[in-house]
Amino acid sequence: MPFTLPPLPYGEEALAPVISAKTISFHYGKHHKAYVDNLNNLVPGTAYADLVLEDIVKKAAKDEKAKGIFNNAGQVWNHNFYWQSMAAGGHPPSGKIKDALQSSFGGVDEFKKAFKTAAVGQFGSGWAWLVSKDGKLAIETTANADTPIAHGGKPLLVADVWEHAYYLDFQNRRPDHIEAWLDKLANWSFAEKNLG
Numbered sequence: 001m002p003f004t005l006p007p008l009p010y011g012e013e014a015l016a017p018v019i020s021a022k023t024i025s026f027h028y029g030k031h032h033k034a035y036v037d038n039l040n041n042l043v044p045g046t047a048y049a050d051l052v053l054e055d056i057v058k059k060a061a062k063d064e065k066a067k068g069i070f071n072n073a074g075q076v077w078n079h080n081f082y083w084q085s086m087a088a089g090g091h092p093p094s095g096k097i098k099d100a101l102q103s104s105f106g107g108v109d110e111f112k113k114a115f116k117t118a119a120v121g122q123f124g125s126g127w128a129w130l131v132s133k134d135g136k137l138a139i140e141t142t143a144n145a146d147t148p149i150a151h152g153g154k155p156l157l158v159a160d161v162w163e164h165a166y167y168l169d170f171q172n173r174r175p176d177h178i179e180a181w182l183d184k185l186a187n188w189s190f191a192e193k194n195l196g
Ligand code: MN
Pocket: 027, 031, 079, 160, 162, 164, 165
């Protein structure tokens, strides 16, 4: 406490044209910032006041009376992870992460197809994740502010599929956004680092 908005790992123009500077300025500067501000307003004086962000998410996930704290803490954590899940320019997966995609999905293209299907199939707002599970990679989706770390999961990479992540650039075309995201923005160095 207080929680802060971490700096973006790149400039607001860096992910264009897939994600425009205008989208980033709203998504990071307004949406993400609002979750941080809300959390700072909600937590003081509660049982969550002395916890770090990740522990707040895990504890609030099991607390029916802390839905507001869970939603805002989850969204802060998810967005912190999301900005790192992208890199300007993009490059195909290589090395250890490529091998893991190959053994878990049958190949990089097969992974992309499955991830796109999952991301497009997430009804309403949420997130599409690449996670490490039982020694393999897996794809999961979560709704709204939910996050694998609330359920013992180990995320490697995440795509935000809330409309605020793509609507200014792709309108209703979530499939096109996800395809471009996978081909041009997915940060495989970050995924590999998280694989450990
Ligand atoms: Mn978002």
